[in-house]
Amino acid sequence: MLDQETAPSSRRDALGGRILVVDDDRDVARLVSTVLEEAGHEVKAITDARQAMDTFHEFHPDLVTLDVLMPAVDGISLCLQLRRNSDVPVLFLSAKDDPPDRVVGLRIGADDYLGKPFDNDELAARVEALLRRDRVHNDHSKDRQLRYGRFIVDLASMQAIAGDKQLPLTPTEFKLLRTLAGEPGRVFTRDDLLVGVWSYEPGSDTRLVDVHVGRLRKKLEQAEVSEVLIETARGFGYRLIERSN
Structure with a gap:
């Protein structure tokens, strides 16, 4: 050293x-x-x-x-x-x-x-x-939270919390969730997410987006998050929507 x-x-x-x-x-x-x-x-x-x-x-x-x-x-x-x-x-x-x-x-x-x-x-x-x-x-991000009922995306601590459970997200998965949850209802194209989450060139590796969305969905399901859903906009990309319980 x-x-x-x-x-x-x-x-x-x-x-x-x-x-x-x-x-x-x-x-x-x-x-x-x-x-x-x-x-x-x-x-x-x-x-x-x-x-x-x-x-x-x-x-x-x-x-x-x-x-x-x-x-x-x-x-x-x-x-x-x-x-x-x-x-x-x-x-x-x-x-x-x-x-x-x-x-x-x-x-x-x-x-x-x-x-x-x-x-x-x-x-x-x-x-x-x-x-x-x-x-x-x-x-x-400081002191900001995105709240969907009992589901909270804490931008300051980079944590996603469902009730009393903290979701075990990787930094990239959290960035993806933060991006989608920041504008609920907006359709993000795969290129939007490649640039915004990974800082990649548009069109460089759209499969990467699909894989990470799949992993994020699985973790939301495992944590029994019912307040939001990541929906596929066929031919375009993905959006996060609020579910009506």
Whole structure:
């Protein structure tokens, strides 16, 4: 692990965040740390990916940068672990920068992908954009709940609650539910959901939407949620409707 100080920079502004840098190349880790500290962020850098999850839970970062190719634990595996219980923004930094590599990274849950070698200003700008997008979402979600009788979608805690039961939703399933429940009755096309939930290009993988809608429906049924129904609009997409009991 780098002997990395995490004291706030004197240049820290309102957008400055806590960044966890995971890269087995010590020189790259130092470079990324320097660039982001100079941009006003608090940075923790580690070179042993096996310590990443423990450090994540101790440091509580606002954003994580991950190298893809690392010994012991690769960046793809780490991103999948993070996505099991967190929607913290993830930026992949990798020498593997071909389109198929970027697509894989984005599909498994990364928010952005930057190839090595990278431009320092572009790295700082991408981190700032991810933090800004995440904070705008959090500001809009704070203290908000979508209520349908006993069924509650809590936007602040990212939980769906049916009576006294919390539904075991993944971050992506919650984003999908939040999107549909935010505008009940509206038909969302598969492309709408690909862009809004996954940040993918329209038409890129519509089957992904169908699979996640199926999983979400199953969990709603298992929790005996009777207040809402995810309905298929044939030839168009999906909508959430309120049931009249």
